[in-house]
Amino acid sequence: MRQRLFNAIIKHAEKEYPNEACGLIVDTGKTQKFIPCKNISDNPKEHFQISPDEQLKAEEQGEIIMIIHSHPDSPMLVPSEFDRIQCDYSGIEWGIVSFPEGDFCTISPRCDRDYTGRQWLLGYADCWSLILDYYQREYNITLKNYSVPREWWENGKENIYEDHWQTEGFIEVELSDIKLGDIIMMRLNANVTNHAAIYIGDNRLLHHAFGQLSSRTPYGKYYRDRTVRIVRHKELFDAK
Template sequence: MRKQILEAIREHVAAEYPKEACGLVIQSGRKQVYVPCSNIHEEPTEHFTISSEERRAAEKLGAILMVIHSHPNVPQLIPSERDRVQCDYWGIEWGIMSWPDGDFCTFSPRVDRELVGRSWVLGFADCWTLIMDYYRQEHGINLNNWSVDYEWWADGKENRYDDNWQSEGFVEVPAAEMREGDMIMMQIQAPVTNHAAIYLGNNIILHHNSGNLSTRVPYGEYWRNRTVRVVRRKELMDA
């Protein structure tokens, strides 16, 4: 990290304290520049969110190299699991500065994270991101990211599973013909389809349920009664 970039981060972090400061390091021509951003999170002393508008504005200035934020009033500067999950999601290096101590650390995205044992972070580590990672890791299939960091299913006005599964290349198959690699779409305590799991065979599913660790569990009566449909990627129809 270049000295002038680190100093610009330090000044921003100090000015935003006790809130978490956030910003982006970009490559603008031959120079690296720190772009301070506004923290729009509802709890700015505990978390941070950079708006999509500020991200796009920064991208117009140059390639984003690093996401920066601060940890106010911490006894030791250690990236949280939420930090690491979001770093995985962004796909670029992250930097954190503690304040008022002024310590600084960086870390990189993890490649091919374990599918089981993930902490729940809505919008970054949830049922759809697990589905995405499963198909990428196991079948080399890339899906679009439909995860968002709010409970889109709560009022029934959004239907991210039902509206998008066909455009993502899935075809409905009879539940009786379900086989390994199929996606099981479910409706759990919501007015719309809001959950999905991967069938692993032998009556076992892989899923990431709200507030829990991702896990493998039997496809028992609870999950069967909440199943809306079973779908299969077109590439796997004749596999």
């Protein structure tokens, strides 16, 4: 990174300290410039969020080639899994600077990641997040994101899966008719449906269980006994 850009980033990080600073690097076609942005996160000491309006204004000046934010009081600069997931979603490179230490690193979106071995991060890397990615990549079907960073099923009053599976275009099918790509809805240690997995054939499912790495697992008695229903997306009924 050019020294003048780095100096501008450090200056902004110092100004926003102890909050996380954030900004954008834009390529204007003639030069690259750092555009400092306001952190509008509800928890600016631990997270950052750039407003869509500021991002649009930056895009008017050129192509956004990097998203920048700081890690205050971080003696060892290590990108968090949350950083990496958000970078994946953004589709562009991220730059992270520690302040006041002044270390700097970059991370890039992880394209075509394997569906297994993903770290668990409730609300961002969980069972529904995995289904979103799988359906987008395998079938070009875009589903809405209902993942939230809290254990919503514990009080038994919220029922996110039951409230939305039909509106997302899924139709119930019999277990005896289960096919590749069907979704298995389950109750795992809860009074409401709180888990879902993708059937991948050969009596196996792909899922991201609470607190574990995502995995391919046999669809055995444990999961069968906890199955609420099998559903298939309407666009897959004619799929071979």
